Amino acid sequence: MNYISELRAALGDANVLTDPAELYVYGADWSPMTSSEIRPPDVVVQPKTTRGVQRTVKIAHAHEIPVVAGGGLTGMLGGALALFGGIFIDTTAMNSIIEVDPKNQTVRVQAGATLQEVNDAVNPYGLWLPHQPESKWVSTVGAAIACDNDSTFGVRYGKILNCLLSAEIVTGTGEVLELGHRKAHFTSSGYKLKDLLAGSEGTLGVVTEATLKLEPIPETRFVEMLVFRRMGSAVDYLSRLLKAGVCIEAAHINCKRRLKFYTHAYTAKHGREPEIPTWAEALLAVAFAGDKKISSMQRDYAIDIASEFEAEVVKEREIVESWWASKYTLDFEPFKQKWPDSQKTKKFGAADPGVPVGRLEEFYHKFIEVAEKHNLDIIGMNAYLEHPNSIGFSLSCAVFVDYRNADEVRRFRMFHDELSKLAVEFDGTMSTFMSDTHQKAPYLELEHGNSLKYMKEIKRLFDPKGIMNPGKKFVREEG
Ligand SMILES: Cc1cc2nc3c(=O)[nH]c(=O)nc-3n(C[C@H](O)[C@H](O)[C@H](O)COP(=O)(O)OP(=O)(O)OC[C@H]3O[C@@H](n4cnc5c(N)ncnc54)[C@H](O)[C@@H]3O)c2cc1C
Structure with missing residues (x-):
């Protein structure tokens, strides 16, 4: 029996795709690549449980077949491409919300749930998961961990590790491990193996479940935009706000050119681009959130000190709102605004x-x-x-x-x-x-020097046969 027949026996025919037309869509993500670089995997499996992932990886391990896990396929550097063929684990059917625990402000989910699906499940409890990249509608929890992506609200809540309490993975041998500290917020016990998962790109294992820390939904949010003569002045301004004790919920410094990318709705409506003073090099979009009185005091303070940095507040609210809609609320059809027709x-x-x-x-x-x-x-x-x-x-x-x-x-x-x-x-x-x-694998040593050797050893512990997303992070070693 070849490995694909084994996958069919283990997962059921309906969950194993081999039709070339179906495989083709798994051959590319959102990274710039030519059509000749599209790399469909040899087979796609769509498990619904950790057990299904485990069975898949055990078969792959026995036959030394590459395994790549993927979610929404919106990665922008080819992380989910099956460079060496093999099995693609489409995790999107693993999207159950396993437990919402409002008292402890946690949620346990399957890794294929999108960040938006998590929020849809927890919002009725007055809670939210503030880890919010723009692609939250399609980006899965597993991918957010695996590529360690950004969040709109990072300046207040940090990145995925700040809310990841515990994660279940299937290693390259098919072993199921729980890494982390259950519902406790931190630990000094053992090694922090869970932290290795952030940015691991599926090279250590497939993330199958996660326990995430939630936060109360803020009552109010004020978003402002300021223009600065120099980018460095925007940095100094933010330092000053933090030094003063202001609690910033979101902060993004854009160069002036980048504004256009976020204000497509404005341009479409007015037939012209938003007008920003010619002297401005940078724009800062900044949000304050929480209790209405406190947040408005913080916003007012931020506006008051702007002139000390030669900054001006953008008065035309439509510009600010267009930027924010593009960045966060996306109250338009996703991927049709700033990822407009030009993306074709x-x-x-x-x-x-x-x-x-x-x-x-x-x-x-x-x-x-x-x-x-x-x-x-x-x-x-x-x-x-x-x-x-x-x-x-x-x-x-x-x-x-x-x-x-x-x-x-x-x-x-x-x-x-x-x-x-x-x-x-x-x-x-x-x-x-x-x-x-x-993309960066060939020159990783530049940044990591000798420690790259230790990273490779860690990979070997989790994935002795080197089958998990080969070619990512490290150039694949032959033999
Ligand atoms: C319109 C748009 C907006 C975006 N906005 C942002 C943004 O604001 N911030 C940002 O950082 N990025 C952004 N991105 C990039 C991208 O969406 C994110 O990085 C996102 O996390 C990728 O999620 P995905 O589910 O599509 O992952 P995929 O592309 O499917 O996979 C990404 C990586 O994760 C691995 N992986 C996926 N699932 C698992 C799993 N269960 N276990 C182990 N490994 C796994 C894959 O092998 C791959 O290496 C954007 C992309 C687009 C197209």
């Missing part, structure tokens, strides 16, 4: 480095220089603040890429690699929300 010919391509607080502006200018050098159509930079109550950036340095033009795709990759390496020279990191995938 050009895709959003980004590098996702992290740089020290004081070097943001300097790095921004490097980004423009590198993008221009590679003759790319610049979308602009967004610095997401992702560290709770402090200034820690995750950068999206974005360009449009015509994916039908192989040379442009090649130039995009050179741009991506150059910026990633530059971030290390800047005393920063190559990746803050897309992880490494196969």
